[in-house]
Amino acid sequence: MGYLENGEWNAGWYDTKSSGGRFERTTAGFRNWITPDGSAGPTGEGGFAAEADRYHLYVSYACPWAHRTLIFRALKGLEDMITVSAVHPDMLNDGWTFSPDFDGATGDTLYGSTFLREIYTRADPKISGRVTVPILWDKKRETIVSNESAEIIRMLNSAFDDLTGNRDDYYPADLHTEIDAINERVYDTVNNGVYMAGFATTQAAYDEAIGPLFASLDWIEEVLSTHRYLTGERVTEADWRLFTTLIRFDKVYHGHFKCNLRRIADYPNISGYLRELYQWEGIAQTVRFDHFVRHYHYSHDTINPNRIVPITPDLDLSAPHGRG
Numbered sequence: 237m238g239y240l241e242n243g244e245w246n247a248g249w250y251d252t253k254s255s256g257g258r259f260e261r262t263t264a265g266f267r268n269w270i271t272p273d274g275s276a277g278p279t280g281e282g283g284f285a286a287e288a289d290r291y292h293l294y295v296s297y298a299c300p301w302a303h304r305t306l307i308f309r310a311l312k313g314l315e316d317m318i319t320v321s322a323v324h325p326d327m328l329n330d331g332w333t334f335s336p337d338f339d340g341a342t343g344d345t346l347y348g349s350t351f352l353r354e355i356y357t358r359a360d361p362k363i364s365g366r367v368t369v370p371i372l373w374d375k376k377r378e379t380i381v382s383n384e385s386a387e388i389i390r391m392l393n394s395a396f397d398d399l400t401g402n403r404d405d406y407y408p409a410d411l412h413t414e415i416d417a418i419n420e421r422v423y424d425t426v427n428n429g430v431y432m433a434g435f436a437t438t439q440a441a442y443d444e445a446i447g448p449l450f451a452s453l454d455w456i457e458e459v460l461s462t463h464r465y466l467t468g469e470r471v472t473e474a475d476w477r478l479f480t481t482l483i484r485f486d487k488v489y490h491g492h493f494k495c496n497l498r499r500i501a502d503y504p505n506i507s508g509y510l511r512e513l514y515q516w517e518g519i520a521q522t523v524r525f526d527h528f529v530r531h532y533h534y535s536h537d538t539i540n541p542n543r544i545v546p547i548t549p550d551l552d553l554s555a556p557h558g559r560g
């Protein structure tokens with residue numbers, strides 16, 4: 237773990253001293269958009285037109301934010317158009333690395349780099365900031381299009397539709413307001429809520445995160461008792477954004493991040509919904525339990541200094557989901 241300052245690497249864990257023990261996630265630095273014709277998107281500059289075999293994703297199978305991008309690549313049939321490199325699950329003093337020494341870790345298939353930070357310095361040799369996954373890389377301009385997963389999935393949702401013919405829309409116009417509102421609550425209290433609980437270094441910071449997390453899971457359980465998906469009868473971006481946290485919950489967040497008031501298995505509707513999403517065509521291949529169980533327990537030595545990787549419960553995800 238560490239960060240880049242003027243292109244130089246500094247090792248060090250998150251600073252929570254200045255924020256009363258609270259974990260505060262930093263904002264992503266590259267905010268350009270791929271668009272069908274290369275015109276500029278909502279932020280950043282233009283010049284990133286949708287093209288086959290032009291873009292590359294750098295991901296970790298452990299990371300819930302990177303996982304979103306793999307899910308959208310699968311849902312939108314972009315596997316042949318967008319290539320992928322997956323980092324090693326251990327994120328230690330050098331940050332994410334391309335060591336291929338773990339099943340599914342591919343190394344850097346574009347440049348043969350050793351560390352993920354080299355991708356950031358390749359885009360900007362004097363860059364400052366955290367070295368995070370996912371990264372959407374442009375092989376043509378050799379730069380980073382975006383390192384913000386929420387925006388990468390929006391691009392993948394529609395920018396390539398004319399090339400693939402896949403027009404499935406996970407952010408339909410008539411549901412924008414509802415999806416945005418759900419995303420906000422789910423991000424603040426669930427997706428990021430588990431990290432705020434797990435990375436808290438004061439009791440107060442933990443207490444602040446844990447109540448809203450379970451209040452939101454209780455609310456989601458209620459919503460899913462009358463709706464098949466979060467916004468009703470159509471699966472949307474909001475569901476896939478929640479999925480990446482739910483799938484890690486009982487194996488990692490429940491124990492490692494002390495999110496242990498209840499398990500997902502204790503929520504009947506969320507459990508069926510999780511199974512349905514897991515069984516969705518193309519999704520199971522994006523889920524690497526081995527990567528995330530190893531990553532969290534082995535990498536966070538402030539939480540688990542002896543790096544003991546625990547046994548975790550089997551999740552019977554292939555059982556009938558009963559959500560018909």
Ligand SMILES: N[C@@H](CCC(=O)N[C@@H](CS)C(=O)NCC(=O)O)C(=O)O
Nearest residue numbers: 264299301366367368369383384385
């Ligand atoms: N805003 C980013 C956050 C990504 C993020 O925090 N990724 C984590 C892995 S789960 C990371 O790479 N952390 C390394 C670090 O913070 O140094 C996104 O959603 O794309």
